[in-house]
Amino acid sequence: MEALMPALDAVFLAPFRDMVSLPDFLIQVIWEGFVSGILYALIALGFVLIYKASAVFNFAQGIMVVFAALVLVSLFDMGVPAWIALILTIGVMGILALTIERVVLRKLVNQHEAILLMATIGLTLVLKGAGQLVFGGEPKTMITEELGFSTGSSDWEVFDGIVIFQHIDIAAAVIAIVMVAALGVFFSKTRIGRALRAVADDHQAALSVGISLNQIWAIVWFASGIVALVTGIMWGARSDVSFALEIIALKALAVLILGGFTSIPGAIVGGLIVGIGEKLFEVYWGPLFGGGVEAWFAYVLALIFLLFRPQGMFGERHIERV
Amino acid sequence: MSTALDEVQTPLNDNTAVASEAAPVLLSVDNVSLSFGGVKAISDISFNILKGEVRAIIGPNGAGKTSMLNVINGFYHPQEGRISYKGKTRKRMKPHQAAASGIARTFQNVALFSGMSTLDNIMSGRSLKMHRGLIWQMLHVGPARNEEIAHRQFVEGIIDFLEIAHIRKQPVGKLPYGLQKRVELGRAMAMQPELLLLDEPMAGMNLEEKEDMSRFILDLNSEFGTTIALIEHDMGVVMDLADRVVVLDYGQKIADGTPSEVQANQNVIDAYLGVAS
Amino acid sequence: MNKLVEGHDGKPVIDNHARLARALPSFPHYLLRNAEQFRHQVAMRHKDLGIWREWTWANLLVEIRRFSLGLAQLGLQPGDKVAIIGNNRPRLYWTFAAVQALGGVPVPVYADSVAEEMNYVLDHAGIRFAVCQDQEQIDKLLSLKDSLETLEYLIYDEPRGMRSYDTNSVLAFDFVQRLGEQAVERDAGLIASWSGDIDNIQTDSLCVMLYTSGTTGRPKGVMLSYRNLIVTCLNANRFDHLSQREQTIAYLPLAWVGDHVFSYGQSYVAGYCVCCPESPDTVTSDRREIAPSYFFAPPRVFENLLTSITVNMEDASKVKRGMFNYFLKVANKHGEKILNRDSVNPAAAFMYGLGKLFVYGPLKNRLGMSKVRVAYTAGEAIGPDIFRFYRSLGINLKQLYGQTEASVYITAQPDGEIDANTVGTPSIDVEIDIADNGEVLYRSPGVFLGYYKNEQATNSTKTPEGWVHTGDAGFIDDAGHLRIIDRSKDVGKLNNGSLFPPKYIENKLKFFADIKEVVAFGDGRDYVAVFVNMDLTAVANWAERNNIVYGSYQELAAHPRVYEMVHDHIQKVNEDLASESRVAGAQIKRFLVLHKELDADDGELTRTQKVRRSFIVERYGDLIEALYSDKTEQFVSTDVTFEDGRTGSIEANVILATVDGYRTPQMQEAV
């Protein structure tokens, strides 16, 4: 018993004592978590867009982020002005979306979702190989300033300490919120947006109102390509543009488990839970395990969550029929 | 000697009991209600199935027939009421427990194992009768192989009975619908059930296929004494096959009796006319 | 004593006498011998429940003896007739020997015959026991039981559905075998006395009764003695060097003499293995699994096989089809010679070798004929192209000519002397004679005892000297081979005196795929003229390939190109006829292509799709007369029944054509 008490204390009490004793640090940690949560949410958002419209679980979303960022940076390196490079990159993502729709998706209509998932894994390999072939494997620096983002930071004095906010992080948060809002408007107000929702609900119904499935797929892939580009810029501004991001992007899968595959709010909430949760866990509990728990926290959280609520936070329980 | 082999050597159920007033009750459904999220699929239904009889459950679409079968074999758990099978009353039973206690079934939309051959599909019905452990299976010699062969022999009997020798080794996915239904019946037969639930065994079949299927069901009932509960739309078939019929409509029982009694029942006529109009 | 002609291979006949002298008296004797001599060898296989069950000769003896003793327990007496009804299943084959061992007479009956016909046969034969395959047969017999006074016991092989039957008269095969076993348990001496009884079987006594279906009148029961069958089987085995190592697949009706001799007689005498398929539906795949070495099939089986080969190859890729066709041409050119061991040039032999690797071998494999040493076809004329096709693949397909009354073999083609148009030389110990009207007569040890309870028919078929009328017209060609041309009653005479065999001419034309039916005229006329009925599917295909546009059957039938095509075919037939002196006078001079398909609904065909000649003569009298005039066109109006049952009429101007280069022998002499 005596041996157990300190252990219980270390797990259940000490971390909270630490939190309360240094509230400014806690806020800093939560903010950091919030920002990476936003980025997870953005990647998850790309997944959700595609899954909603085509039931394709797009494993390649992570590599699309890297790919978009690399195109942008490389164009700039070749001497293209930043804003033109941005527009050109959007064009490249458009072409990519069209190509994927033509070459891959159209041929795999009505296949089992596991098959579609594996196709996107193949797509990941192609994009990764092509990316490395064209842009090289070395990490690159994002052209943050050139795009007009401030690289500075602001300090907030609170609880006798300082919390540092990177401007780029604030920008990321704002852009993410704007983007989610824009998508919300797009889905509810525009014709194509409504069509997309129709497709998600019922393919037959969508076809009967005269919407081409192929167009819709191309559009959602393009949309998630743009989301990927934004994600890439934000992420690249915080660290480097490198292929390591691909592995980190897998965390978005855990986010999806929490938020559900088809829910945009779910993706946001899930992303924030994962982002903040893993930061808190890493900082306050990590040392107990020897650190580095960020690598698996998200998945284990998702796993535990799944055992209790397999349908996700926002999903409905469905009845199996025989 | 292995018990598996002994079991195999007794062909199906050596029981020729035919339904009569004296036949014991095999299954009894008492005041069962089932609802999904407030929607009542079955409300307060009671009826029984006698040992050795062919019992039909009929009714218009959405009458709750399939739900009834799902309740009987433990796939759904009713909120109210109870089910007694072989004299034992149970509250909750898992499907595999139902299978172990001798209830087999077929499905409205064929639910075969599409990646396997006819033979393997029917062999799968022997799962519960096979007992050899992993080590024997890994070696596939001695007892494991003998067990496999003994069951193969049994299954071949079913293949012969259902006249599907020519498709023995074909994957079931590519078979015509009528044959798939036959294979599915074979798979259920392989379980040597005491109670066989057939969910629309003749749906989507042409006349000839229906006649074949009727013959198989009757032979199965008379030769092996298997008690059969079936859902069917084709009234002609029901009248020919069934000893007794229970009629459901909107989850409620509206009639129960011999085919001729049921046919003359005003509620039944109304229900069917109501569907037709 | 028979006057023996020289043995087919020129060996002294004495050999044969000595060998025949060693023949055993009956099939049960052979069973005992085989159970001793070929104890461990497989005698019978049956695909049952997915695998091939095997019985060695020793097993076979045990099974048969148990059943036989069971029958004896039921009171089967010598001379009792036992019907055997069903598909080719081992237990039905065992019944033959089991019954014969007790001195009874097995009577196999066609399983698919209608109740009335079956009733006649069973009643006529005075059946006491019937051994049936399954419930279907039992039900049929039970429905007849009231009118069959002699019928006592029904025994079934397959127990399915037989639960609720009267167990006093309807018994399971197993049950009867158990009766036999129990009897042996009570009295072990029974086994020895059973063998002893076999020794008492007289070789000239009645062995089996086979009812011939007979195109006219009631079926007749052909009585064959043990000697008839055993001598014939010994000779046949010797002729084709068949030994106990052969394998054959039994799939033709049990009641047919051919099956009885191939799957029972010859097997017992030689000791070879007979394999029974799982069901009639699986014969093709079962044959592939077994790969018989000795194989028999009527022409229609070979025809159907060839059709399915052609159809299958239509779906093959272009390259493969090209290769297939190329190598078939090579085979067509050299295959026969190679099979007959004639010399061919090395290049051809090489190409044939390649073909064997890529086409013939695999094809034979798919057909289940890769191990065939001897294959026979008989019963009807086989198309020469079909015949040559199989031979060119390297399958030793031969023709034979036989009859129930002869215990099958009358003539057969010796290896290396094969011609599609002949049926071979007289079989061992068989004498052949041709009557003045062209009818073929034979005399042999296989000649039947007589028709059961039908003295009159026996006397009109079999002369006191033992010669049997075949009812077929034919002639012996220069090489000593018999050629059958027609039923002798149908053979007519032209006014110039030459023989007119209508069927012979019609068949020659019908072998062309484009031609479905032919009706030939000429009896009492100056020359031969024919109606041709084209095969719509084949001709429509041909028309499509040749860009011939047509609106209806009638239009296509009158198309000049169709006439050209038919004309070419007729010319080929004429060439063929001209080469055979006996029928050279019967070359075709005039023809027409009928404007409508001959149809059973209109009474032009029988329900079995045979031409009703007399009806046609009556219906199309105008056309026939026109053929024997100079007209080139004849108007005709025909009443027809449409598919939906309505009636109406078709009118047409049918074109009449004359064949170029038509020359009768007289004309040739004149030139």
Place this chain on the structure above:
Amino acid sequence: MFYREAGQFKTTYADDQALLPIAQDRVGLIIVLAIAFLVLPIVASDFFLSSIMIPFLVFALAAIGLNILMGYAGQLSLGTGAFMGVGAYSCYKLTTIFPDLNILIVLLLSGFFSAGVGVVFGLPSLRIKGLYLAITTLAAQFFLEWCFIRVGWLYNYNDSGAIEVPQRELFGLAVTGPHATPETRYLIILTIVAVMTLVAANVLRGRIGRSWMMIRDMDIAAELMGVRPLYAKLSAFAFSSYYCGVAGALMVFMWLGSAEVEAFDINHSFLVLFMVIIGGMGSLTGCFMGAAFIWVLPVILRAIPPAFELDILAATMEHISSIIIGALIIFFLIVEPHGLARLWRVGKEKLRTWPFPYAT
């Protein structure tokens, strides 16, 4: 064409149910085995054995493991690399704790540890299916990777963080460690893979394998036939993980000689996944084809530039092969979702029905 089966008939169910019922297949297998066991060790170079054959066999075994789970039991897994890692670390620890234990036994024992871990991570499969399950296997992957780094006990607190294979002998012959010849290592791994493949084939055709396929094809029907999903799924996870574990142990002990956590990362999980997809789900032959294809293709691609004296970086060829493999995966999913194994089967079927296009 060369499959001439006429005359091959079965008189017992045992023959009819044999793994290779066709005589030509049996002969073919014997020839392949003869080449693998007798010819290759003599004629093949050390490079060929240790850089091509040994990894090929390791991956084939891992692919069998994954295929059992994915192709036969229908449970998607992205954690193969980690399960291989569990096998490898277990093997390493076993050799440290029981230095005198026969190395073959150690190799085979180590599979049980990954089987155990597999069961734990397979537990969620009882409640969740498909893609959701894939996520839980990702959890396994990252959690285990983390363990391999953070739990120093696993690598005996080495400074390098790597596991070093000690030398072990069998019949006086060095089979692991730096002194083991490629031939010895090759033959041992070949034997293990051959035997384990046979065992897998046996299990797959029996009751247990059938219960996996029942769950895969129609889980509801399977349950109504009396298959208990708990047993079926967990036994598939255990069996599959056992194979992956042994493959992982072999990978380190027979091929790499030492390994760090990178050897078991997610990329390896994907590599094995690709082998299964390209080889063919639900086919043991496919595992070998997929492993050969995915492993050998890059080797060949790497060999191309030198052969043509082109000055292309090895890394470039690496990227090209990544593109090619990715494109092939998509191609196979579109054209033949059952992979090379299906192509092989279709080809064989063509040869069996030759000259006909299909069986009649």
